[in-house]
Amino acid sequence: xxxxxxxxxxxxxxxxxxxxxxxxxxxxxxxxxxxxxxxxxxxxxxxxxxxxxxxxxxxxxxxxxxxxxxxxxxxxxxxxxxxxxxxxxxxxxxxxxxxxxxxxxxxxxxxxxxxxxxxxxxxxxxxxxxxxxxxxxxxxxxxxxxxxxxxxxxxxxxxxxxxxxxxxxxxxxxxxxxxxxxxxxxxxxxxxxxxxxxxxxxxxxxxxxxxxxxxxxxxxxxxxxxxxxxxxxxxxxxxxxxxxxxxxxxxxxxxxxxxxxxxxxxxxxxxxxxxxxxxxxxxxxxxxxxxxxxxxxxxxxxxxxxxxxxxxxxxxxxxxxxxxxxxxxxxxxxxxxxxxxxxxxxxx
Numbered sequence: 001x002x003x004x005x006x007x008x009x010x011x012x013x014x015x016x017x018x019x020x021x022x023x024x025x026x027x028x029x030x031x032x033x034x035x036x037x038x039x040x041x042x043x044x045x046x047x048x049x050x051x052x053x054x055x056x057x058x059x060x061x062x063x064x065x066x067x068x069x070x071x072x073x074x075x076x077x078x079x080x081x082x083x084x085x086x087x088x089x090x091x092x093x094x095x096x097x098x099x100x101x102x103x104x105x106x107x108x109x110x111x112x113x114x115x116x117x118x119x120x121x122x123x124x125x126x127x128x129x130x131x132x133x134x135x136x137x138x139x140x141x142x143x144x145x146x147x148x149x150x151x152x153x154x155x156x157x158x159x160x161x162x163x164x165x166x167x168x169x170x171x172x173x174x175x176x177x178x179x180x181x182x183x184x185x186x187x188x189x190x191x192x193x194x195x196x197x198x199x200x201x202x203x204x205x206x207x208x209x210x211x212x213x214x215x216x217x218x219x220x221x222x223x224x225x226x227x228x229x230x231x232x233x234x235x236x237x238x239x240x241x242x243x244x245x246x247x248x249x250x251x252x253x254x255x256x257x258x259x260x261x262x263x264x265x266x267x268x269x270x271x272x273x274x275x276x277x278x279x280x281x282x283x284x285x286x287x288x289x290x291x292x293x294x295x296x297x298x299x300x301x302x303x304x305x306x307x308x309x310x311x312x313x314x315x316x317x318x319x320x321x322x323x324x325x326x327x328x329x330x331x332x333x334x335x336x337x338x339x340x341x342x343x344x345x346x347x348x
């Protein structure tokens with residue numbers, strides 16, 4: 001025979017509840033503001049890292065194109081010197097040139113040929129650097145880069161000014177400002193902890209069929225630990241002052257970066273103009289020396305000297321254009337341009 005369980009006629013239970021009134025200074029609000037500022041500062045720091053990555057990419061690409069141009073200029077120099085050596089060998093056979101002339105021309109030719117592996121290695125190093133920065137396989141990128149492309153262009157214009165709103169584009173300045181906001185919010189939280197808090201609590205119970213309830217307010221006065229709370233607030237205030245000084249210092253550094261960038265860009269543009277003119281003059285002088293040498297009116301040593309000056313001037317002009325292009329890019333980065341770019345070429 002099955003027996004049904006029996007239950008007591010009365011159950012005993014107890015329920016408690018309570019609520020705490022917000023502190024007068026708005027502790028929860030200040031804590032929320034601090035959390036939001038910390039999140040914004042973290043995002044700005046991510047943009048700082050992104051700008052550093054972008055600067056590395058631009059530098060590697062610009063250097064790679066410069067070394068590629070240096071290779072092309074050196075191959076052109078080698079072709080010109082091979083032509084000069086051929087003329088000297090012909091003249092040597094006719095008795096109008098000496099072994100010294102041939103030896104000097106050969107030495108100059110071998111010097112140019114020796115520069116090729118160096119420029120090739122430097123070009124490859126920059127492409128490998130790009131493949132790492134862009135998270136791309138080196139072989140396809142190398143093949144693409146070897147097809148060639150123009151060097152970075154130097155846009156005209158004086159650059160950019162440094163108004164306050166422009167400097168706010170810099171993520172490091174914004175990160176420092178958010179750090180100040182977070183520190184000030186922490187001061188507000190520490191101040192709220194020093195104030196009295198009001199709580200309301202109560203209980204409702206049923207014991208053996210007798211219902212009872214009780215509730216009432218409770219005022220908490222942080223008296224015993226006032227020394228600790230005051231020390232905490234003083235520390236938070238000190239941290240806020242430090243954050244403010246760091247923010248002001250970051251603004252000063254940002255202004256300096258832009259001013260240096262503008263100065264460098266102006267000077268590099270002047271250098272590019274002067275070296276381009278010098279390269280054109282040496283090119284003209286080399287052409288004249290070659291023409292007069294073939295006509296027998298100029299000595300070989302003058303032709304070789306013009307050849308050396310022409311080759312050096314062309315490489316210097318190409319290097320100056322590379323420096324100017326990187327200076328322009330550095331100025332844009334100094335004002336925060338490119339900080340909002342997301343993703344990489346590798347899709348990571």
